[in-house]
Amino acid sequence: MNEQEERALRAVSRVLDWATTSEHAWNPPPFHVDGMHPRAERLILDGIEEASLASRTSPLGVVIQGEGGAGKTHLLGWVRGRIVQAGGYFFMVDFSAGENFWRRTTSAMVEDLGRSAGGPGSPVQALVALRSLAELAGTGDRMEAAAERGAGLTRKDLDALVDGLLARDRRLLRCRDTIRALALYATASGHALDVAHDHLMSTEEAEDGDRQAWGMGKGVKDHHDIAVELSTILALTGPSVIAVDQIDAILGHSRAGTASGAQAGDEPRKDVIDEIAAGLMALRHATQRSLCLVACLPASWSLIKERAIGTVQDRFRTSLILTTLASADIARSLVERRFAVAFEDAGCTPPGPLWPIAPDAFATAPGLTPRTLLRRISAHVETCRVEGRATLLERFHQDPPAPPLTGGAPAVSEADLARLDARFAGLRAQADPSDAFDPAHEDELAPPLLAAGLSAWITEQGDAGRAFSVDPPPGRRPSLHARLRQELDPDSEEQRHWTFRMIGAPHPIAALKRLNDGIKESGLGPEKPDRCFVVLRNQAWSDGPATQARVTHLKDCGGRALTLRADDLRVFDALRRMAAEQDPEFDTWLRTRRPASGTELLGGLLDALPPEATPDTQEQADALPGRGGGAVIPVGRRFDTGADLELKVEALARHTAVFAGSGSGKTVFLRRLVEECALHGVSSIVLDSNNDLARLGDPWPAPPPGWGDGDAEKADRYFAETEVMVWTPGRSRGRPLTFQPLPDFAAVLGDRDELDSALGLAVAALAPRANVNGASAKARKGKAVLRQALEYFARAGGGDFTSFLGMLADLPLGVSQIDRADQIASELGQLLTAATINDPLFAGHGEPADPEQLLTPSAGKRARVSVISFVGLGEDARPGFVSQLQMALFSWIKRNPARGRPLNGLYVMDEAQSLVPATPRTEALASTLTLASQARKYGLGLVFATQAPRGLHNQIAGNATTQFIGRMNSPTQIDVVQSLARARGGRADRVGRLEVGQFYTVSDGIPETLVRTPQCLSHHPADPLTEQEIMRRAAP
Template sequence: MNEDERQALSSIQFSWAVTPDDIWSPADHHVDGLHPRAVETITHALGAARRRPGTSPMGLVLRGERGVGKTHMLGWLRRQVQDDGSFFLLKLLDRESFWAGAVHGVLRGLLGPDGGQLGTMLGRLADLTGHDAESRMRLSGPLPVRKQDVDGLLERLHAVDPRVATECQDTLRALVLYRKTGKDWEVGNAYLVLEHGIDEADRVKWGFQTTDRSRQLLLGDLSRIFALTGPVVMAVDQVDSVITEAADGPGEQALVDRLADGLMRLREEATRTIVVVACIPRSWELIEHKAVNSAADRFRVVDLRTAMPSASVAAAIVERHLGGLYGEIGFEPRYPSWPVLPSAFEGKEVAHSTPRQLLQRVDEHVRRCVALDEVVELADFADREVEVSGAPPSVPAESEELDALFARLCAEADIVSPLDPKHEDRLMSALLGAALRCFVLEQDVNGGLLGIDPPPGVNPALHARLRLTVDEAREDEVHWSFRAISHTHHSAVLARLKSAHLEAELRRGDGRKHLVVLRNTPFSSGRATAQALAVLEEEGGVTRTIESHDLRVFTALDGMLRQSPPGFLPWLLERRPATTSHLLAGVLADLDVVVGEAATAVPEEAVPTEAVPAEVMPDDPAPEWPGVSGTLGAGPVLEEPQAAPEPGESSIRLGTGVNNGKPFTLELAQLRKHTVVFAGSGSGKTVLLRRLVEEVALHGVSSILIDTNNDLSRLGDRWPAPPNGWEPGDAERADRYLRETDVVVWTPRREAGRALALDPLPGFDREPEDPDEFRMAIDAAVAGLLPRTGLTGRKVNAGRAVLTQALTRFVRGSGGDLGDFLAYLENIPSGVSTVRDAVRLAGDIADGLNTAMINDPVFGGAGERLDPGVLLTPPPGKRARVSVVSCIGLPNEEQRQTFVNQLQLALFSWVKRNPARDRPLGGLLVLDEAQTFVSSRTTTASTQSTLTLASQARKYGLGMVYATQAPKALHNVVTGNAATQFFGLLNAGVQIQAAVDLARAKGGRIEDVSRLPAGQFYGATEGTGMSKVRVPMCLSHHPPTALTEEEVIARARRG
């Protein structure tokens, strides 16, 4: 593969997953002969609408399975009608109000380059009513418009169609203003978008008869006005997703009735308008047979065939798509369908493929070529190739140059203009679009599960959207939509909130659609704004700030995407700057395909600190805790202060019941059976974790904590003054905790602090008492080694077998560290493994592991190695040790997973030799952001060792504490092995539903988990029901901001 071919194939991003926004794309990939009957029917209907302007044509239904080209046909239809008419895509965004969603769909199709459809229509209307060139430009072009200009248009229109001029005059005034910019556009937008319409002053200024108009009447006005200048097509492409959300549920019949009624009324009331519905067969069957009215009688069904008509059509589909993508970068392939041989389209597989399936197959093949760095021409679509994308990405040779380019672009980034209302739509669309595009690439997911919307047009409702396909057959998707709002005027903010709300398709109780509103200044405190924000939150929306760090990262990614430098994709897969950005790591934490969250976007040397401030944001900044003065907030009065525990006591108190005022206590022995905390940002999760560690320390129990966000390293700091949220007696407890507990901060790979290195191959018992447990330990060790061997394809399973047999023989023989094991593999004795070619495979494994040890000091265990028991053993004079392992020296997730895997293997070996015996609890291991280390969908270096501890550690007295803001992303074995569970504030709909289901399985109800204040949790443990608990503030200092790296290192030195 030469460099030109590599660049061409690496740059390909197929558009086979056509989103509704692709309908507006100017690119024409239409292939004649794919759906000839549909083309004929549509052409006939357009001709009738052109010839008979006063009629309401029969509606059309484009019915076909997913992937046959329904949305593609709508794009073709748009191009056919816009020469002399108008096209609008009406999303069914609001189940309760068909008309609000329909009006929104028209509005988002009005503007575009050179005025868009609205400018074209107003120009035609000005010509129809005999306006001169200047007045035409005032009405439809860039010249400022005056009230007398609009009055003149209505007066002249009265001679053409007096009913439209009279009944639709306010809507026409709003449309003229909507074509403009600045304040004029704001007035038009408010009238067309907001239920309460415009201000009285604006009504008088522009001559409106009323300040507002109902959505149904407004849609009728829009149809009648646009019909004056040509045929109109109103298309509906969201029937399937709306019906899917209510499928087989109690609301399905009512929903179908509303949709059918809306479609029937739209078809009947719209003038010179063809209503086109694109849906899968099941959706139309529901409307046809379950609806109470006869909507189906007003529509003619056109079935889009699934089978490919011919080999030539199949070839043309691929050639058109590839040709368009190659043309964008100036690449000339050896033949139009390269790298797919023309003969491949003659195969039987092609005849039974939809266009989407065909392009998906080509996409898979292109990915394989890129991964192998070899052009393999596809000869037969029936050939299924070995998946190679799961192999760890190699760092490109150009990584240093790309790091430097990234650092320079970050340093040069303009972080002011994107937050300026004048530039917000253009710049934030570009930056968020680039971030999401890179996010998708970084996930390296095949099959089109993830996709993003094309760049939006003028005055967009949203700035970017990410889509996750859940069920392709039912067209079921999960969306994450993003909209920045920097405007200060309350009406402008409200209009943008409303448009974003509708476009994001938010619905109460849905859980599939999410909206993130970005704003760095407070919202207005007015009633209307407060109500809009409350509704937004209730229906799955959240508000967030966007940090300057992320603006720099997104700007740099936008620039690198535009430049497409050599090696960019492998660099992206290795560095993962979008995935680890503060915004996306938090908002998309619940996305199942994400392999974890958060850290730093690039190695620290890649971004100069003076250019990109290291704004380390704690995952859970200290919230405003309820004040305490003899009472706990608004809760019941405590009867007496809670004294610090005396030696021998076996329970801890973690809070007070919100409803009954009773203490919420846990027996130390229950913590052996593990604890899980499901809570998001602002919930008080970090405070709960710290208080749990502090309470067990008061009982002489040591803990190890993995600190990924620099907000746990203050566990040894004293409060400068008693904080709000302490219970009576907590001052004495805090003093005792700090006096009796040794808090040590460890900094793996940072010699300036307190370095920590672990043996990557911990000791095994040569003659284990429990053979099953020995095999589990071997499996966990192999799971941590296998990803570093470099094996791919079929060699992975064979390599696992060789590793398992070799490691078993090694530890039962001479034993030793990882270096000794590599030497053993290089000279593996005969008969150790029964796998064919075991000797060669063992040599390959040894080479791969040796390379990994050189490239990754964490994996190699470089440095002075420490017995893991030291982490849990307090020095003389202290009752407990709290070891906080900071990740400042582990900049990416792979290194963190590797280190945690080593730690867990070492701990398992140590606790088996040093069990708790008669003590209720021997120690705690706390994993914050636990889904990073034991994901429900992805196997990492730390997965197997985490699962091993989850099932085995309790026997030896080691308790595990897992915390995550993404319940759905956490491995179900972990959840199932946790006897104690806490549920705090969650923000994402998918995760809220997952938490509700988990709580229900324990017999609890937590329906208000999305509204819990900071410091309140639902808690339950073995033998108790779910109760709402108020957790007191932690005993050690917890301010709102996290520590800097320098402060972490200072504490590590001090300890």
């Protein structure tokens, strides 16, 4: 491949970004192909024209439906351009950050008023609106004079603006405060900008008299009223488009929240759907000259139509469904326009306008989504670059070849590396980040610096970075300074977010307001593990109770409060300048040197992805516990070829279901699965319902039948490197497990952040049992007293739970400022005492059920297998115990994700049908569904085994990527497993005639295959253990 071809391929790779984000809506690339979705474009243009011609009313809304990758967000970028041409305004409401409809809508309108909709160099929308309003009010000259003075608007300028507009239309009287706030928001800075922002965001004023100084009332209007008033004001000057995006994210979050609450089910909560539906209806009804545009998955809109208020669908035009590419010509235009821009920017002339794509290849494009088409082309281009040989892509309907394992990118010359190293060092030395720490400048300087660092970090991840994106620059007085998104599922468009906000304000009230704004905008919440809000502050937080409560809430919900090193900002500033220079080798230099990943902020926070594998690094990674995409475990020998069937360790993170009846070999299979994981350094928690798994620590007295070549050596290594701990909740003679609600306060007294985190965990554990986890006034006061009592107890040296109960019974003076705090504390103590009586496992004697202890091996061992025997628990007590264990496990994996490891641990639930049956509902169901839907994000593998798949809750099997089906004896159960097999493309037609150890296997990339599974490495005689034998194995 010659130099010109390499330059052309490098340029092409930069325009093949298939992960369309909100950046494409605000700064769309010049690749739009008219006619790709003609019906959608026509209805949207009709709506914009209707809104432009109307005086007050809004047209019917338009729904854009489409699967992931069909072009919904790209189309919104086209819409933004069209509404700007019509002299209007564009707002994009992203619901991936939260559920409150009107708060999200108003926040988006305010944020987007601070953005430019007309492209680089054009004024922000708020300033465009202000100039038009000033002309209507007859104060245009006055506004221009104020701009020339450079001192901003005065109170008299605002009075004149409001008086002029009221003279035209007295109906604007109710909007007069919002007119003043909009004018300040467009022009002011510093404290005046804060005053405007607080009004627009329905926030109390920071100091008495702040708003009065600008002629505004002190009262706080709700989000709905602000949105309506902004629309009324803007309608005086032009039409608007309000694009509602990421509704699918609300439904996904509400589904996950339901799983951890009281009413788990297949669908999102009804109240969430009602809120969306009511909001959409009111949005069209209450706004003026505004086209409401909804972009969502077809399943989401169907759910709203079926379950919500009937009039919602009457407020929108017939739904549109964006599908796959309709013709070869459209596909060719889509690619040719991108390539033309790339070749022009690179200054090269390739062999043809579509090179390296064969012209006939586009005949195979119809039926693909635009995203899939671009992904196939990108894979081909990268393969050409890595191999150093350009070939033509002949067809799209084939899996792209995997590029050779060489680091994922062409090598950059040592001379280019040295040149860019020197440039980076020089820019880094010149950078002065001090102003970014100044609260007066942080909103201006922090966003581009953080965006530069995050964008560079994405590039450093190579192909893995394709799943990440950075939001476009925020508007004026932003609540957040940056947002990083990771696409978790391209089909459902599920995302994980990291949001960032610098807070340098020294005044406690100002700092708290910014913290509250950031928490709301980030979408952070106790049931949203895929949202992380990172607050960057280099000075201590106020010791005031309000501030400390919010910082604690931040950490309890998975957020972080970190300091930011000036050197990190120097790196980000240097990377920002280098990116602007567009050196052709910059991206390859980033992937080689990884400067952003080396910063303290991003290196410590975003290390969930390992560097791209090379032969050397892959070998080193595979040697670490649980690491290495190449790590495999044998699951059996195929009947059709006689070859060994292996399963990648990482596949277990997407969960496993084992359906097999009595005498099928299920227990042997489960044990061998746990043993093979242990050999890769993966620890396990195993629930033993039938006393037949506690022998995982017993070696065979002699090599058993069924062992293959090398199994004897594997067994020796398993017992040398693995420790098996048997736990006996409910039996003090063994190794009892209990749920201790109080952490070791003494260990964290020296660290304020650690103490806050420990207090948050303690409150979360005790509040439900003390009946103070509700929203009533009584519950909120009770929770406040509980927290203050815990903090006093911790600072006094702590102690056991009995000592804490004693303190609650006689609360010392001054512990709490709440009226009758001593009586409230006494009642809390009584309720908690009752909890210890009713549930012996709560605060009882024994080891705390700490997942860290259950999964962490002792020094010198690679893995720990924690077998939890139910011998001490009655049938009725088991679901409650499992529920508490799983909630603790879920909290632990959120704090300890896999961080580059394909598997963080294994959780095995045998006889799952007794713990999470289809009916009746048990206490363990909600936490099990939460784990099943969320654990894969954090690298925890779940294994559910059952003899009765018909009796198992249907969502359990549905969340398992890998399935093993062994012999079934009941005709009813045979029908169930064969139905499950057919759903995965198999038949399992011999399931009633299988022999011991024979299993049908299906997983990603593995169609239904019949295998004979190997014998386990630990001793497995025919009879289960007796209670006495279990106690002997559990004894410390």
